[in-house]
Amino acid sequence: MNDVLVGQALTKRFGQTVALGGVxxxxxxxxxxxxMGPSGSGKSTLLHCLAGIMKPDAGEVHLLGTRIxxxxxxxxxALRRTRFxxxxxxxxxxxxxxxxxxxxxxxxxGGVPRAExxxxxxxxxxxxxxxSMEARRPGELSGGQAQRVAIARALVSRPAxxxxxxxxxxxxxxxxxxxxxxxxxxxxxNDASLIVVTHDPNVAGWCDRTVEVRDGQLLxxxxxxxx
Numbered sequence: 001m002n003d004v005l006v007g008q009a010l011t012k013r014f015g016q017t018v019a020l021g022g023v024x025x026x027x028x029x030x031x032x033x034x035x036m037g038p039s040g041s042g043k044s045t046l047l048h049c050l051a052g053i054m055k056p057d058a059g060e061v062h063l064l065g066t067r068i069x070x071x072x073x074x075x076x077x078a079l080r081r082t083r084f085x086x087x088x089x090x091x092x093x094x095x096x097x098x099x100x101x102x103x104x105x106x107x108x109x110g111g112v113p114r115a116e117x118x119x120x121x122x123x124x125x126x127x128x129x130x131x132s133m134e135a136r137r138p139g140e141l142s143g144g145q146a147q148r149v150a151i152a153r154a155l156v157s158r159p160a161x162x163x164x165x166x167x168x169x170x171x172x173x174x175x176x177x178x179x180x181x182x183x184x185x186x187x188x189x190n191d192a193s194l195i196v197v198t199h200d201p202n203v204a205g206w207c208d209r210t211v212e213v214r215d216g217q218l219l220x221x222x223x224x225x226x227x
Contacts, residue, residue: 002029004193010059019045021216032194034204037213047197052076085154089166093138100134103152124152144175164196180206
């Protein structure tokens with residue numbers, strides 16, 4: 001498989017605290033990788049560096065062979081709208097927008113006309129079990145439905161990599177399992193790689209591979225996709 005996202009010797013400090021101490025990680029095309037570790041271990045910092053949300057103090061991040069950590073903020077922001085997708089613990093949907101416009105938002109921010117962006121957004125509702133919910137606002141959705149809308153929003157721009165930060169943390173166990181199944185299946189179907197930050201081994205079990213972060217260092221493990 002081809003390498004899609006590569007982090008090399010990533011270092012990040014916050015004052016005297018070493019969040020990342022020279023981490024190397026490679027994510028391949030279509031691969032789902034779980035990043036595990038206790039609170040404060042550096043796993044979210046690693047995700048933020050890989051996603052271009054923050055710059056490492058040292059080291060490099062490459063997306064499809066292009067170095068991105070050295071880009072200007074405007075360039076990295078554009079990259080996050082087009083080549084990366086994001087699913088957060090609480091969805092972070094805009095409460096004033098209907099579900100279809102929440103999904104369409106990355107496209108509209110990228111300059112796609114509203115009507116075309118919404119048309120593309122609606123294509124995701126059937127495959128993700130959200131048919132007839134296009135006009136509902138986040139407050140009218142269950143937690144699981146809201147996360148499926150967030151998955152659609154993450155994938156609508158056909159990203160190379162989807163980042164999911166504790167995507168089932170606010171859900172009950174059954175809904176969380178359903179959400180992870182949809183997340184893994186949808187990203188794989190769209191030829192995207194998936195990076196999941198979690199403390200839950202049941203969530204990590206859906207991924208192809210697990211790595212563990214402890215005290216800013218990476219420990220490599222193994223995982224397997226559930227049948």
